[in-house]
Amino acid sequence: MDLTVWNEKDKLFLRLSGEIDHHAVKDTRKEVDDLIAKNRPKTLIMDLSSIDFMDSSGLGFVLGRLRKMNDIKGNMLILNPAKRAEEMLKMAGADKLVKIMRSDDHSA
Amino acid sequence: MKKCQNYFKTILYASSVNESYSRIIVSAFASQLDPTVEEIADIKTAVSEAVTNCIVHAYKNETDEKKKKIYIEASYDTDGIFTVSVKDRGCGIPDIKKAMEPLFTTDAANERSGMGFSIMESFTDKLHVTSREGVGTKVTMSKRLKPKKQLFGGNN
Numbered sequence: 001m002d003l004t005v006w007n008e009k010d011k012l013f014l015r016l017s018g019e020i021d022h023h024a025v026k027d028t029r030k031e032v033d034d035l036i037a038k039n040r041p042k043t044l045i046m047d048l049s050s051i052d053f054m055d056s057s058g059l060g061f062v063l064g065r066l067r068k069m070n071d072i073k074g075n076m077l078i079l080n081p082a083k084r085a086e087e088m089l090k091m092a093g094a095d096k097l098v099k100i101m102r103s104d105d106h107s108a
Numbered sequence: 109m110k111k112c113q114n115y116f117k118t119i120l121y122a123s124s125v126n127e128s129y130s131r132i133i134v135s136a137f138a139s140q141l142d143p144t145v146e147e148i149a150d151i152k153t154a155v156s157e158a159v160t161n162c163i164v165h166a167y168k169n170e171t172d173e174k175k176k177k178i179y180i181e182a183s184y185d186t187d188g189i190f191t192v193s194v195k196d197r198g199c200g201i202p203d204i205k206k207a208m209e210p211l212f213t214t215d216a217a218n219e220r221s222g223m224g225f226s227i228m229e230s231f232t233d234k235l236h237v238t239s240r241e242g243v244g245t246k247v248t249m250s251k252r253l254k255p256k257k258q259l260f261g262g263n264n
Contacts, residue, residue, distance in 0.1 A: 019128060021127050021156055021160065022127055023124035025219075053131075053156075055157055056157055056221045056224050057220075057221075060218075060221040084149055084153075088227075091226070091227065091230065092211075092221060092223050
């Protein structure tokens with residue numbers, strides 16, 4: 001899994017791409033939590049548009065970051081989730097806990 | 109009469125690098141039945157859950173790395189029923205019914221979502237779990253990949 005990060009004012013953008021499973025999450029989790037602790041963003045935006053594979057470990061990762069954001073009284077958005085990733089989030093009811101946002105498709 | 113048409117077995121270490129490897133080999137084998145993209149994604153996800161369970165839970169008390177092995181078997185029959193089993197010789201599950209409840213996890217601290225078995229269940233047609241404490245666990249899942257012609261009949 002690849003992680004791309006950028007900051008904009010009080011927002012932290014994370015773009016995750018590739019496969020998000022237990023193995024991928026192991027290293028990424030600490031990296032992201034360090035970024036949250038350092039930047040203390042008001043909003044964490046997680047772009048899941050380039051996720052090719054996601055299982056329950058990915059789900060745990062997304063919900064874990066939501067919890068981290070709640071801890072610092074921030075909020076979190078999921079941006080353009082890939083079809084399977086969105087199915088997975090809905091299956092676990094995560095779509096009721098975190099806002100899923102779709103932007104206009106500029107890539108086309 | 110349905111008959112086993114193809115079969116493979118593999119043994120690999122219960123190491124997290126093998127999560128992606130195991131779902132790729134199983135889905136590559138299943139692709140011989142010409143499944144849809146969705147069906148392949150279902151198989152990949154279900155296998156990933158089963159294998160991750162072996163790595164995260166089954167061998168949590170095992171110190172000898174060489175004993176941490178995952179046994180995967182897959183087959184399909186002439187009716188197009190694809191079956192995959194994932195077995196370990198780890199700690200076993202004391203209460204399978206409880207383990208299979210959605211959101212139940214013994215490892216919330218490590219952000220395990222407790223959705224593994226629910227996902228296996230909803231992405232396959234049949235899920236069967238046998239386990240004995242101190243002996244190991246075997247998860248068997250099957251999925252019909254070729255209902256198309258047989259189900260709708262006719263000669264076309």
